Amino acid sequence: MAGFLAQARFIIGALAVALVLAIAAPASAQQPTSVNPTAASVKEQQLLNALGSGGSVSGRVTIPDQKSGNLIHPAGRDWRQFHEVTLRWIGAIAILGMLILLVVFYLVRGQVKLESGYSGRRIVRFNAFERFVHWMTATCFIILALTGLNITFGKPLLLPLIGEPAFANWAQWAKYAHNYLSFPFAIGVFCIFLIWIAGNIPNRVDVEWTKRGGGIVGHDHPPAYRFNAGQKMIYWIVVIGGTAVAVTGYLLMFPFYVTDIAGMQLAQTVHAIIAVLFVAVMLAHIYIGTIGMEGAFEAMGEGTVDVNWAREHHPLWLAQENARTGPNESQRQPMATPAE
């Protein structure tokens, strides 16, 4: 009898041990994703292991923002590497590369001249509202670009030149300007989308225009409607790129309202890459709209272009305008009837 009881105690004891091990096994198999650095039994090696496996080192805080209890998050190092190193390389290559390209192009090709000369007759190219929208968006973009580039390049380039106090003041006001001018910029992008969408749908004429390189090399003048393929490309870059920087910018402006820290790092990465490429593309747009092409700036400057300019660069549009209003209605003397 005593032997039976001893055997039963052994079996029950073995079962109890097995049960405890079975319950404990899944927990011990899991890798900790976060280590509490303030725990009494925490060891330094645990902290190092947590950092190495992509986890984080978190503690407890008493202030409302519990996220500040996250002491070290290794994913942040990848993001820091991006905005401190990679982004600067991307931005420098894109912007300086475009500037060099434009200078070389200007030196080799020179200004695209109005080959048939000025006729003295003008045609309305952009009305007052279109120019208003363009300039509102453009002025905001220039300030957004400069203040945005300050975030990326200000510390290594500007800070050593002007010193810490001046840079701190400038950076603070630049940040305000960047945030607040984003609103008129976003409104401008939306208006641009609406007012010029009809003329910017790609068509077969654009294929021919593109095949002939837009006539930018040599003296070719491929036909185009109101907007040629190059202008349509700029339009869609502004609409899509402008929307993308606006959306990602507002995600950053309202931290943690919509996304977590990983989402904000992604938003900043997308925002910054699109923005520097945007700046590079706009440099080309500014070039061809000013010194790159004779008579082009007048279109957005005063709203009219010379009829010969329209005939050389947008003959299909000129034909449409003549068919719509008649040559005498659409073409007029600029001095007698200014556009504004």
Next chain:
Amino acid sequence: MQSFVLACVAAIVVAAIAGFALNSVQKPVDEAYSTTAVRL
């Protein structure tokens, strides 16, 4: 030129309105991320 000036004025006005609107709905960082027992 008139369109350009009007565009600049409009941008400043919209930005100012946005600034006032944002400042009215968002708390400064020293308020948002601290308690009354914390001095930053």
